[in-house]
Amino acid sequence: xxxxxxxxxxxxxxxxxxxxxxxxxxxxEVRLQKGHMLFTEGEPAQAMYVVRFGKVKIFKLSPDGRExxxxxxxxxxxxxxxPIFDGGPNPANAQAVESAxxxxxxxxxxxxxxxxHPAIAIxxxxxxxxxxxxxxxxVEDLSFRSVTSRVAKHLLExxxxxxKGGLRLKRQSTQQExxxxxxxxxxxxxxxFKALEKEGAITFDRHGVVIVSRAAxxxxx
Amino acid sequence: xxxxxxxxxxxxxxxxxxxxxxxxxxxxEVRLQKGHMLFTEGEPAQAMYVVRFGKVKIFKLSPDGRExxxxxxxxxxxxxxxPIFDGGPNPANAQAVESAxxxxxxxxxxxxxxxxHPAIAIxxxxxxxxxxxxxxxxVEDLSFRSVTSRVAKHLLExxxxxxKGGLRLKRQSTQQExxxxxxxxxxxxxxxFKALEKEGAITFDRHGVVIVSRAAxxxxx
DNA sequence: TCATTCGTGAGACTAAAGTCACAGACGTAT
DNA sequence: ATACGTCTGTGACTTTAGTCTCACGAATGA
Numbered sequence: 001x002x003x004x005x006x007x008x009x010x011x012x013x014x015x016x017x018x019x020x021x022x023x024x025x026x027x028x029e030v031r032l033q034k035g036h037m038l039f040t041e042g043e044p045a046q047a048m049y050v051v052r053f054g055k056v057k058i059f060k061l062s063p064d065g066r067e068x069x070x071x072x073x074x075x076x077x078x079x080x081x082x083p084i085f086d087g088g089p090n091p092a093n094a095q096a097v098e099s100a101x102x103x104x105x106x107x108x109x110x111x112x113x114x115x116x117h118p119a120i121a122i123x124x125x126x127x128x129x130x131x132x133x134x135x136x137x138x139v140e141d142l143s144f145r146s147v148t149s150r151v152a153k154h155l156l157e158x159x160x161x162x163x164k165g166g167l168r169l170k171r172q173s174t175q176q177e178x179x180x181x182x183x184x185x186x187x188x189x190x191x192x193f194k195a196l197e198k199e200g201a202i203t204f205d206r207h208g209v210v211i212v213s214r215a216a217x218x219x220x221x
Numbered sequence: 222x223x224x225x226x227x228x229x230x231x232x233x234x235x236x237x238x239x240x241x242x243x244x245x246x247x248x249x250e251v252r253l254q255k256g257h258m259l260f261t262e263g264e265p266a267q268a269m270y271v272v273r274f275g276k277v278k279i280f281k282l283s284p285d286g287r288e289x290x291x292x293x294x295x296x297x298x299x300x301x302x303x304p305i306f307d308g309g310p311n312p313a314n315a316q317a318v319e320s321a322x323x324x325x326x327x328x329x330x331x332x333x334x335x336x337x338h339p340a341i342a343i344x345x346x347x348x349x350x351x352x353x354x355x356x357x358x359x360v361e362d363l364s365f366r367s368v369t370s371r372v373a374k375h376l377l378e379x380x381x382x383x384x385k386g387g388l389r390l391k392r393q394s395t396q397q398e399x400x401x402x403x404x405x406x407x408x409x410x411x412x413x414f415k416a417l418e419k420e421g422a423i424t425f426d427r428h429g430v431v432i433v434s435r436a437a438x439x440x441x442x
Numbered sequence: 443t444c445a446t447t448c449g450t451g452a453g454a455c456t457a458a459a460g461t462c463a464c465a466g467a468c469g470t471a472t
Numbered sequence: 473a474t475a476c477g478t479c480t481g482t483g484a485c486t487t488t489a490g491t492c493t494c495a496c497g498a499a500t501g502a
Binding site: 060062068070081082083085086088091092114118124125126130131133135137139140183 | 281283287289291302303304305306307309312313335336339342343345346347349350351352353354356357358359360361363364365404
């Protein structure tokens, strides 16, 4: 775990050498295979995590087995800070959707880091603010938008902003995965895709969804 | 704005005198009449706010005029910290649901406060963690629960925990208000009340809802 | 190469939620 | 006391969403 590796994390890129040394002193590495659970909701929290590489989904499960994905954490993202700062149990489940390497920081380590390095505390305040904004939008989406609108919005967010009009997606997912993210059943995602295709917003190639017209997608919001 | 008044705010009760003086130096008072808007979504943020007394609802509005209440801020609560820390615009609207007195702190004042008083930064980290946990639950409710279940959950949360079984609610609201909180139409709240009454969970007196059986409410979750 | 698993399509059907319009009761203001 | 506004009930109806089941093609693993 070098300074360069830490500085690759947006949260840490502005920290001075002493703060980075502090993180090095408190962080431990975790390797996760695809499909493996990192932690489950309701358990006492062990640590918060920073993703070095790979992807971890943070999700809630309903009593009848449905999943609502809250977030997919990728390289550079943090997750599970909530129980480290508020002292409660894990608020959700975490599972690797692809093989991942993470750094973990336990509560006591984090307590020392934010006390000894105010810049770290301020960095986390900004990160939390960003996450709260994201959640207000997620509540808005679930409350106001139809399934097709939520799917269209997700595709717009996933558009690969390559400066050429973004016809491809940054990443494809299965219809079941997309259903978990936008909060619906996989059949409904298929129907939404059909409706969006009919409106000329998307089409499909052998890799998956291709955006034909952002404007048409925006009209479906 | 005395130390006693500030210390009445849970966020500030553990601060030392110098931190409290810092807040006094940066806070300004705002008075709001019932029904008046404090700010609207998308505008540049003026300040974050602490409620001295009264109630302010924080809400999103849909294009067709529906409201999703994100939170009702009461005495001792903070709101609108998100844009102060992440630099973006107001994430939602705020309106007094009863006459209120608030303290506002602008971005620059907050920046100085968290830099000069790490205890303030740490207090806000804890507060943000609590809000994030609350929002993960709200997403879970909207995604997994039926309207009746969301109404039952709300009534359980509003039960006046007086140590006698909590038959009364801490506060009554109209069916329209409750609909905005749980994310539905007012007619659906009426139907949910009817279903809960039929199950022996609630009844009505001249003030409004009375919880007859918490256990029965819990069974309706 | 073959067997197994996964992902998807499809359509019939059920369930849940929302809309609409109007009337009556209650609350508020004059 | 009266007029006006707000809240609520109601039920028919529409819309949206979810469930279920099965078949087929693609992907994966042995």
